[in-house]
Amino acid sequence: MKRREIAIIGGGPAGLMAADVLSRLDHSVTVYDSMPTVGRKFLLAGKSGLNITHAEDYVHFATRFGSASDRLRPALDAFTPNDVRTWAAELGTETFVGSSGRVFPKVMKASPLLRAWLRRLEARGVRVLTRHRWSGFDDGGYVFETPEGRTIVHCDAALLALGGASWPRLGSDAGWLPLLRDRGVEINDFRPANCGFDIAWSETFRERFAGEPLKSVTAASDAGVFPGEFVVTRHGIEGSLVYAHASSLRDELERNGEAALVLDLVPGRTVERLAHDLARQHGKASFSNRLRKAAGLAGVKAALVREMAPAAPHADPRHLAGLIKALPIPVLRPRPIAEAISSAGGVRLDAINDDYMLKALPGVFVAGEMLDWEAPTGGYLLTACFATGRAAARWIEAWLQR
Numbered sequence: 001m002k003r004r005e006i007a008i009i010g011g012g013p014a015g016l017m018a019a020d021v022l023s024r025l026d027h028s029v030t031v032y033d034s035m036p037t038v039g040r041k042f043l044l045a046g047k048s049g050l051n052i053t054h055a056e057d058y059v060h061f062a063t064r065f066g067s068a069s070d071r072l073r074p075a076l077d078a079f080t081p082n083d084v085r086t087w088a089a090e091l092g093t094e095t096f097v098g099s100s101g102r103v104f105p106k107v108m109k110a111s112p113l114l115r116a117w118l119r120r121l122e123a124r125g126v127r128v129l130t131r132h133r134w135s136g137f138d139d140g141g142y143v144f145e146t147p148e149g150r151t152i153v154h155c156d157a158a159l160l161a162l163g164g165a166s167w168p169r170l171g172s173d174a175g176w177l178p179l180l181r182d183r184g185v186e187i188n189d190f191r192p193a194n195c196g197f198d199i200a201w202s203e204t205f206r207e208r209f210a211g212e213p214l215k216s217v218t219a220a221s222d223a224g225v226f227p228g229e230f231v232v233t234r235h236g237i238e239g240s241l242v243y244a245h246a247s248s249l250r251d252e253l254e255r256n257g258e259a260a261l262v263l264d265l266v267p268g269r270t271v272e273r274l275a276h277d278l279a280r281q282h283g284k285a286s287f288s289n290r291l292r293k294a295a296g297l298a299g300v301k302a303a304l305v306r307e308m309a310p311a312a313p314h315a316d317p318r319h320l321a322g323l324i325k326a327l328p329i330p331v332l333r334p335r336p337i338a339e340a341i342s343s344a345g346g347v348r349l350d351a352i353n354d355d356y357m358l359k360a361l362p363g364v365f366v367a368g369e370m371l372d373w374e375a376p377t378g379g380y381l382l383t384a385c386f387a388t389g390r391a392a393a394r395w396i397e398a399w400l401q402r
Contacts, residue, residue: 003028004400007142007155009134011038012171013382014368014389015161016117021393023124027400031126032144032153033171034133039114040170041163045382046110052088053081053379055097064380066247068373071349072384075391084383091116102378134162136179157363157396161389164343164369165190172343172369184360186351192340193374194381195246196238197261197331205307210234212300217241220262220326223248227267232300235335237261243341243377250334250344260328265301271321278317287313295324304329342381344374355395356388363399367392 004027008015011033022029031038045051054061062076063069079087085095085103093105093113105113118128132144132151141154160180163172174190181187215229223245230239245261252259266274277294291297291305305312309323337343347366352358356365367388375381 005155007158010161013385017389018393032132050110053084075387079387166340188345190345192337194243194341196335199236218264221245221248274321346372356392
């Protein structure tokens, strides 16, 4: 029987996982990528340790994909966080669970895992063609712009795994969006996710505190209340605690034109206790000394109270305690999508069948961040990319068999 030709367009986690599955099934698999090397965003994530998945209870894990959770559930069920760890171990990368439940390779790098993965794919006959940028359809095939010129590839099935719109310098530039829209594929515009926000800092605060971390705080939004830390930047705020609230803040800005991240600067202390301690301070003490002695606030935390509530030095103890426990930080806008860790938007989930095939383009499947779903940082993004790539590959095999 003639081997089926399968084109995987995009060499990120979703595309490589699909190649991993399909190369076991005696198909001829070729991965095309526009960059000089594959897995560039994967490697960038690995610079901070490669948070590959999360060890929290799976029932809760599977809900962390917002409105797309139900749709992604079959793919996630077939490739759970435990399966991710087993897969990595098969490639020689042992993992461990950090104190926050995040799972990392013991070597704290992405490169050994990627190298072993590519060696396995090569041993199975998978071809990887870099500097091949997909530019559309023609003559029943897929057009690529290459260093040698324009070429058309014909295949029995294709998987598009071209990523979203964040980190365009690593290849995810959403250049594919008009190519699919022209063919009738319904796509939601991309928006930043897991991103920082601009804030109207005063020049004095910006110059003095840009780069300073705020540690041991909790933050609240419509997304919930979470502990953590973040960093003051010249533009606004960045960091893991901000990212946990990013989608909620972004959506509230879009709905109402305004939004605020509400900080508790002294978690673990009640308003009543804080008000009592503030009231005990000498009336002639400076505002800085009152905050330091009564609330343990100094440096950037104390300055933030003054920045966000200029009248705070004159507030009565009860009101000041309320501010310290629930200080609103109004956000102006998300940082540009090119800076975001990930993006929301993409191919609408109702534009694909249950088998990840585009309704408008039979034989063309989609996986990874091209699809309209989002998740917080913490290993959820990578796991869903792996899982959807794997699911699409299995559906490609079923479609070819039919």
